Amino acid sequence: MFNELCCEDKTYRNLVGGKWMDSKTNKFIEIHSPIDGSLVGKVPSMSREEVDEVIKNSKEAQKTWRDVPVNKRAEILYKAADILDERAEEIGAVMALEIAKDIKSAVSEVTRTADYIRFTADAAKAMEGEAIPGDSFPGFKRSKISYVNRVPLGVVLAISPFNYPVNLSASKVAPAVVGGNSVLLKPPTQGSISALFLAQVFKAAGLPDGVLNTVTGKGSEIGDYIVKHTDIDFINFTGSTSVGYHISEITAMKPQLLELGGKDAAIVLEDADLEHAADNIVSGAFSYSGQRCTAVKRILVVDSVADKLVELLKDRIVKLKSGDPREEGTVIVPLIDNKAADFVMELVEDALSKGAKRVIGEKRKDNFVEAMLFDNVTLDMRIAWEEPFGPILPVIRIKNIDEAIDIANRSEYGLQSSVFTKDIDKAFYIADKLEVGTVQVNNKTERGPDHFPFLGVKSSGMGTQGIRYSIEAMTRPKAVVLNLNK
Structure with missing residues (x-):
């Protein structure tokens, strides 16, 4: 046929x-x-x-x-x-x-x-x-x-x-x-x-x-x-x-x-179920090596729970299978080409030169880049703002909800955001303030179901x-x- x-x-x-x-x-x-x-x-x-x-x-x-x-x-x-x-x-x-x-x-x-x-x-x-x-x-x-x-x-x-x-x-x-x-x-x-x-x-x-x-x-x-x-x-x-x-x-x-494009943020509050948040964030950030417009591309986490969340993320990332995508269970795969990998590593090198802490991941071979997690990312780093389209995830520590909203909204993009909290009032407060097309509450950023509206604002579409x-x-x-x- x-x-x-x-x-x-x-x-x-x-x-x-x-x-x-x-x-x-x-x-x-x-x-x-x-x-x-x-x-x-x-x-x-x-x-x-x-x-x-x-x-x-x-x-x-x-x-x-x-x-x-x-x-x-x-x-x-x-x-x-x-x-x-x-x-x-x-x-x-x-x-x-x-x-x-x-x-x-x-x-x-x-x-x-x-x-x-x-x-x-x-x-x-x-x-x-x-x-x-x-x-x-x-x-x-x-x-x-x-x-x-x-x-x-x-x-x-x-x-x-x-x-x-x-x-x-x-x-x-x-x-x-x-x-x-x-x-x-x-x-x-x-x-x-x-x-x-x-x-x-x-x-x-x-x-x-x-x-x-x-x-x-x-x-x-x-x-x-x-x-x-x-x-x-x-x-x-x-x-x-x-x-x-x-x-x-x-x-x-x-x-x-x-x-x-997008620079989707996962906002994690102090009352969030951190195990659930970590599961969703890792899945949302690293499936298909992050080559998705709706991938989780940065974490904005309240400082009081940041250490715990980073450890939970590290524990999950280290278990991700890397290699040939034709093998069952592989998550971290080669990027689409060497140019894509070059760009990812540019963001990595910029972040490290400005004081970001590498938690896990460092290797790059040709167009394959390991899953990487960075802590203590600051707003002067390119990784805080640019869309990597690769398996790298920055953690930005915040003091409170309003700081999270401010940082999220300063992005040129406005596709989606996630909010992890047990307080529905806080969830709706943040959702109302975020300049994005969709806010996911207690879930990773993602497309679908396909009959839901899907849209971006600002430079996202x-x-x-x-x-x-x-x-x-x-x-x-x-x-x-x-x-x-x-």
Whole structure:
């Protein structure tokens, strides 16, 4: 079923107009595994001319797709979800090799994506229009009635990140197509093969030709061209804050949904269950080596319980299994590339030079970095503010709640925060003051359940995701006013 994706020499194709197309330029990007450097495959490096053809195809396909009833669109999503479940082990293995995600999390990402797609189909069928009587507004009579429906925006550009190449591609594709849009999927370079498998799943489920097309290539060569293209009607992007700002700047007046970086804080008060807090923080900070926007990236702990918490964290971190992500139970895995590891070590060296205490972890070999914990981190250290996207965790000691709020809010980011306390009044007080999209009480920062709203403020993003919210973001209300008489 998946053989049409690539040739024997591991050269992959793009899905264009329902067919798997070879590169016309004969230029390819080699994808090497972060685990051992082995060749995973080669994907086409598409030209601007090829991009024009793909977008034209998407635009034409959308004209027909928009008229397909929602229940028919939903049936295709249900089929796609079933196929994903059937292929979870296979696609998970590809993902583990391509992006060095531990095998358990990789397979879980695929099955979670299947659930996401099913729920998207359910949500779309449950969304209804409304009739608004005119006489509810002063000065108007019952003779006016507005019938309001949601209609698609057109061609959606979906740009997904390396760390969740299946889930964060599907979370853009499924709400867009069920809303009547066509989608141009631009996966990350590292992670593109996993995303192409997802595209094949949608094709196998019966999605009409051209409703989902894929484009692979270097962002430096075709990225700006795609996002600025006049026939792209909406941009749904997940990635770095710097790229998000760039997209926003060069696409004036083009609607978009941006999911960017974070510097999520775990605030631990003196009355917290420290064992529970330590379990959550370690899981939240170090799974997939911290390469998640919602990872716990700093701890703000009241000084009176800081020593105890640090010991509990150390005890748990030392037990984390490191190494090959294809081995069961591995948590600390190679980072996506050497550049990522270089940046992590820059933050480490800066912190140590300014007096941070290294509690555990010190080794780095190529793109592998050990899990590291730092105590006595001060606000003049880069690690207190910058997003590492790696397995390093700083502990900042605080005097009281208000200091924690102040430090948390001084960040340029505003994705999520956690608050660990047994006092519900303190939890709500802090939650009310924090400038973030979501506050987790007595739990690690994390995405989901997927029907909850997911959003960032400040440099963490723009717009709201979550299944119903995503469908609404990629459709618009359209009103038809019925005038019964004059």
